[in-house]
Amino acid sequence: MNVTALGYVLLGLLARESRSGYDLAQNLRRPVGFFWAANHSQIYPQLARLEEEGLVEHEVVDQRDRPAKKVYTLTPRGRETLRTWLVEPLTFPTYRDELTLKAYSLWLADRVEAARMLREHAEEHRAREAVCQTYVDDLTDHASEALTRVDTPEFAAYVAAQRGVSIAREARSWCLWVARLLEAQTPLTEAQLRSLPMPPS
Amino acid sequence: MNVTALGYVLLGLLARESRSGYDLAQNLRRPVGFFWAANHSQIYPQLARLEEEGLVEHEVVDQRDRPAKKVYTLTPRGRETLRTWLVEPLTFPTYRDELTLKAYSLWLADRVEAARMLREHAEEHRAREAVCQTYVDDLTDHASEALTRVDTPEFAAYVAAQRGVSIAREARSWCLWVARLLEAQTPLTEAQLRSLPMPPS
DNA sequence: TGTTGCTATGTATAGAATGACATATGTTAC
DNA sequence: GTAACATATGTCATTCTATACATAGCAACA
Numbered sequence: 001m002n003v004t005a006l007g008y009v010l011l012g013l014l015a016r017e018s019r020s021g022y023d024l025a026q027n028l029r030r031p032v033g034f035f036w037a038a039n040h041s042q043i044y045p046q047l048a049r050l051e052e053e054g055l056v057e058h059e060v061v062d063q064r065d066r067p068a069k070k071v072y073t074l075t076p077r078g079r080e081t082l083r084t085w086l087v088e089p090l091t092f093p094t095y096r097d098e099l100t101l102k103a104y105s106l107w108l109a110d111r112v113e114a115a116r117m118l119r120e121h122a123e124e125h126r127a128r129e130a131v132c133q134t135y136v137d138d139l140t141d142h143a144s145e146a147l148t149r150v151d152t153p154e155f156a157a158y159v160a161a162q163r164g165v166s167i168a169r170e171a172r173s174w175c176l177w178v179a180r181l182l183e184a185q186t187p188l189t190e191a192q193l194r195s196l197p198m199p200p201s
Numbered sequence: 202m203n204v205t206a207l208g209y210v211l212l213g214l215l216a217r218e219s220r221s222g223y224d225l226a227q228n229l230r231r232p233v234g235f236f237w238a239a240n241h242s243q244i245y246p247q248l249a250r251l252e253e254e255g256l257v258e259h260e261v262v263d264q265r266d267r268p269a270k271k272v273y274t275l276t277p278r279g280r281e282t283l284r285t286w287l288v289e290p291l292t293f294p295t296y297r298d299e300l301t302l303k304a305y306s307l308w309l310a311d312r313v314e315a316a317r318m319l320r321e322h323a324e325e326h327r328a329r330e331a332v333c334q335t336y337v338d339d340l341t342d343h344a345s346e347a348l349t350r351v352d353t354p355e356f357a358a359y360v361a362a363q364r365g366v367s368i369a370r371e372a373r374s375w376c377l378w379v380a381r382l383l384e385a386q387t388p389l390t391e392a393q394l395r396s397l398p399m400p401p402s
Numbered sequence: 403t404g405t406t407g408c409t410a411t412g413t414a415t416a417g418a419a420t421g422a423c424a425t426a427t428g429t430t431a432c
Numbered sequence: 433g434t435a436a437c438a439t440a441t442g443t444c445a446t447t448c449t450a451t452a453c454a455t456a457g458c459a460a461c462a
Contacts, residue, residue, distance in 0.1 A: 004448075005299060012306040022410050035301040042449065044412055067410045067457045079309070086306055087314035089321065090299050094419085098206060098291050100236040100364045105213040105287055107357040108280070113288035120290065140394075148388035156308040159379050162397055163301045169400045170371040178360050187349035193341075196363055199370045199400035205418075223440050243419065245442055268427045268440045295449085 003055070003081060005091070006046050009036045011074060011082040014056060016153050020069040021047055031135065034128065034164050047072055055081055099171070103178065115182040122175035125168040132164030166199075173197055204256070204282060206293045207247050210237045212275060212283040215257060217354050221270040222248055232336065235329065235365050248273055256282055300372070304379065316383040323376035326369040333365030367400075374398055 003011070013019060013027055024047075025040040027033075050056045055078030058070040074082075085091070099121060106114055139147060139158045146154035177196040184192055204212070214220060214228055225248075226241040228234075251257045256279030259271040275283075286292070300322060307315055340348060340359045347355035378397040385393055 005297075005302075006448085008306075009302060012302065015306060015309060020410075021412090025410095032302075032305065034296065035298045035305070037295050037297070039450075040411080041413080041451080063409090063458095065458065066408085069410060082306060083309050083311075086303050086310040087318045089318070094238050095235065096206075096238070096293075096297070097236045097364075097368075098293050100361050101206070101210060101213065101233075102287050103364060104233065104236070104357055104361045105209075105216060105283060106360065107352050107354050108216060108284050109287040110284075111351060117288045117290070144391075147394055148390075150312060150383055150387065150389070151308050153308050156305055158394070159307065159375075159382070160301050160305040162378075163298075163304060163375050166371055166375055166397065166399055167298075170367055173400055174360075174364050174367055181360070182351055186351065188351070189349075190345075193348055193359070196367065197401040198367055199374055200398045207418085221440075222442090226440095240420075241441075242421080242443080264428095264439090266428060267438085270440060 003050070003053075003085070004046070005036065006038055006042060007050055007055075008082065008085055009038070010043065010046060010050065010072075011055060011078050014072055014074040015079060015082055018071050018073040020061075020071050022069060024072075030131075034132070035160070050078070054078075099175075106178070106182075111182045115179045118175045118179040118182070122172045122179070125172040125175065129165050129168035129172065132161050132168060135161035136165060170199060204251070204254075204286070205247070206237065207239055207243060208251055208256075209283060209286055210239070211244065211247060211251060211273075212256060212279050215273055215275040216280060216283055219272050219274040221262075221272050223270060225273075231332075235333070236361070251279070255279075300376075307379070307383075312383045316380045319376045319380040319383070323373045323380070326373040326376065330366050330369035330373065333362050333369060336362035337366060371400060 009028065009032065010024055013024055013032065019027070021040065021044050025038075025043050028036065028038045028043065047056065047058070051058060051072075055075055056072045057075055058072045060068055061071050062068045102117075136158065139154055139161070143152075143154040146152040147158055149155060174196065180195075181188060181192060210229065210233065211225055214225055214233065220228070222241065222245050226239075226244050229237065229239045229244070248257065248259070252259060252273075256276055257273045258276055259273045261269055262272050263269045303318075337359065340355055340362070344353075344355040347353040348359055350356060375397065381396075382389060382393060
């Protein structure tokens with residue numbers, strides 16, 4: 001029973017609601033895609049593997065105005081597998097951050113171009129923050145009851161969306177700080193170097 | 202001239218100093234590994250590919266008390282390739298965060314076990330923050346002159362290390378927030394749900 | 403009738419990453 | 433002597449990922 005990271009993503013979505021592979025692919029674009037992206041060519045084979053191991057089942061559902069679909073449902077065994085994974089230490093620890101990677105070689109770059117790149121990236125994170133904040137607000141407005149209990153899907157979605165907001169703000173804050181340093185006159189002052197607003201420890 | 206992310210990592214390290222594959226593998230564990238991890242079985246073939254494309258060169262260096270090594274050096278063409286990549290929009294956009302992924306299914310988990318997992322993870326980030334802060338402090342203490350100019354390797358290392366601190370604090374802050382919610386008595390109050398200390402926008 | 407577009411499910415292929423396997427030199431400690 | 437350990441470089445098998453290719457139903461519109 002060797003489940004991959006993508007496998008757990010799919011189990012997590014199916015734990016909330018039964019879905020088709022196509023639906024799962026959509027979910028792995030917008031809401032969940034901020035944390036784990038994948039496209040349909042990975043999802044369909046992965047679903048087949050999960051079914052082989054008895055973690056999901058599917059049922060063909062005919063539709064009137066659309067092609068038929070395979071609706072996948074989590075099995076009790078799939079649910080247990082997911083529950084176990086949740087509280088384990090991180091299984092796939094490889095962290096990758098291309099932006100910080102570029103930062104590490106920033107001393108070679110054209111100052112003006114680099115500042116522009118960072119400001120563009122800050123803007124992307126502003127947009128991402130807005131999307132995540134929308135999820136937070138929707139849950140606060142329309143599911144305030146469910147949010148008071150930690151065993152609801154809404155609660156889990158809420159803390160995940162807050163993480164999205166938090167990560168986007170951190171990234172944006174850092175991008176703008178570096179952009180300002182690149183655009184400032186040298187020599188930089190100590191105050192400028194210390195001017196990164198840090199999240200509270 | 203199709204350079205992979207790992208390729209750029211290696212070019213970025215070699216731009217600072219010529220190194221052997223073994224040295225690069227060490228660097229991709231501790232300092233740079235926080236942003237891009239890799240092991241030697243990827244590095245050696247990658248170096249060969251970079252050399253084929255004329256971005257790096259190597260020279261065999263005999264050592265008295267150790268086995269001989271291949272010291273790789275960045276070529277002018279490699280330097281240009283790196284410089285170009287730096288200011289491009291992100292080329293490898295896939296973002297993956299296993300922790301937020303787990304959070305999304307947290308409603309299924311055992312509260313006590315989940316809180317323990319999150320506190321363990323917070324502790325890991327505290328340690329990571331300390332390591333990154335050490336780099337920041339070292340640079341501040343021993344390279345304050347170089348930090349005033351943005352075209353020094355020290356400046357780039359400084360902003361990258363600050364990012365490490367920033368990311369670790371954000372992660373720790375969020376983990377402890379969720380752990381507190383899981384350990385609190387239900388129903389949760391609105392104040393508790395809003396109590397995540399956010400990095401400034 | 404044809405074209406565009408969304409739904410829906412797959413395969414093929416090439417590249418990348420992981421972990422295991424494999425080898426060799428030299429130092430230090432027992 | 434030999435065992436453990438750090439340095440040093442590589443390969444191999446398997447798995448994972450990304451991109452493109454491929455097919456098909458149905459609706460809306462021109």
